[in-house]
Amino acid sequence: MKVLEASFVQGFIRMCDDGFNQNWHERNGGNLSYRVREEEIESVKEELAWDNPWQPIGTSVPGLAGEYFLVTGSGKYFRNVILDPAANICIVEVDRAGENYRICWGLVNGGRPTSELPSHLMNHEVKKQASGGRHRVIYHAHPANIIALTFVLPLEDKVFTRELWEMATECPVVFPDGVGVVGWMVPGGRDIAAATSRLMKKYDVAIWAHHGCFCSGEDFDLTFGLMHTVEKSAEILVKVLSIRPDKLQTISPQNFRDLAVDFHVTLPEEFLS
Ligand code: 2HA
Ligand code: ZN
Numbered sequence: 001m002k003v004l005e006a007s008f009v010q011g012f013i014r015m016c017d018d019g020f021n022q023n024w025h026e027r028n029g030g031n032l033s034y035r036v037r038e039e040e041i042e043s044v045k046e047e048l049a050w051d052n053p054w055q056p057i058g059t060s061v062p063g064l065a066g067e068y069f070l071v072t073g074s075g076k077y078f079r080n081v082i083l084d085p086a087a088n089i090c091i092v093e094v095d096r097a098g099e100n101y102r103i104c105w106g107l108v109n110g111g112r113p114t115s116e117l118p119s120h121l122m123n124h125e126v127k128k129q130a131s132g133g134r135h136r137v138i139y140h141a142h143p144a145n146i147i148a149l150t151f152v153l154p155l156e157d158k159v160f161t162r163e164l165w166e167m168a169t170e171c172p173v174v175f176p177d178g179v180g181v182v183g184w185m186v187p188g189g190r191d192i193a194a195a196t197s198r199l200m201k202k203y204d205v206a207i208w209a210h211h212g213c214f215c216s217g218e219d220f221d222l223t224f225g226l227m228h229t230v231e232k233s234a235e236i237l238v239k240v241l242s243i244r245p246d247k248l249q250t251i252s253p254q255n256f257r258d259l260a261v262d263f264h265v266t267l268p269e270e271f272l273s
Pocket of ligand 2: 212
């Protein structure tokens with residue numbers, strides 16, 4: 001099968017376009033990666049090449065040795081992915097040591113995988129282990145309301161988790177573990193990747209102050225839906241804070257406990273006290 005005919009590639013392209021249409025990907029903002037299943041790689045083998053040079057990842061991900069990833073290209077625009085996927089995305093293979101990658105397909109006009117490859121791969125490594133292999137998608141976007149909140153809320157996991165949960169009843173069901181927050185850091189390197197992947201051991205959502213958000217999930221629907229839910233909640237909070245600085249009423253800790261029972265989720269008490 002051709003790479004572009006494969007359903008995992010079509011799902012990836014659709015998600016890039018959906019994200020652009022949400023206004024989360026100005027210029028070359030944001031990046032997406034998918035840990036490809038063995039049988040999916042097998043199905044597109046006719047179009048893969050294994051003669052490109054190995055390049056350093058910039059960090060070490062031994063837990064991903066030999067895995068293949070479909071990723072957006074560095075400097076490429078999400079809005080162009082649907083028009084010319086082969087020029088804007090690529091499939092990379094990770095070597096046996098988890099230290100290097102090589103491009104096996106795509107970026108036909110040249111280029112490299114996303115500048116946030118260290119963060120994507122370190123998050124994949126953590127989530128692969130934490131989810132027993134179920135999580136396959138890591139998504140980074142620049143949603144305006146989430147970013148706006150990082151200027152006015154304390155950069156604490158508990159504050160962001162409670163505020164976002166309170167803005168929509170379904171939020172604690174969609175992200176029951178809460179959200180983590182990383183203070184401002186230089187993007188693209190190993191340090192921000194390490195800080196983010198530490199949070200990803202505990203959460204499926206990591207917010208980068210004054211920058212954007214990372215989400216992890218099992219498939220494209222769940223991961224896009226997670227980003228969408230968090231950003232919608234942030235939008236409601238921005239509206240609430242804009243109307244008046246204090247809430248007249250909200251969802252109480254006991255309301256959350258009652259919800260957790262009926263919806264069969266566990267909400268950590270550390271966020272309810
Ligand atoms: O430009 O979003 O964080 C891609 C990015 C870097
Ligand atoms: Zn970014």
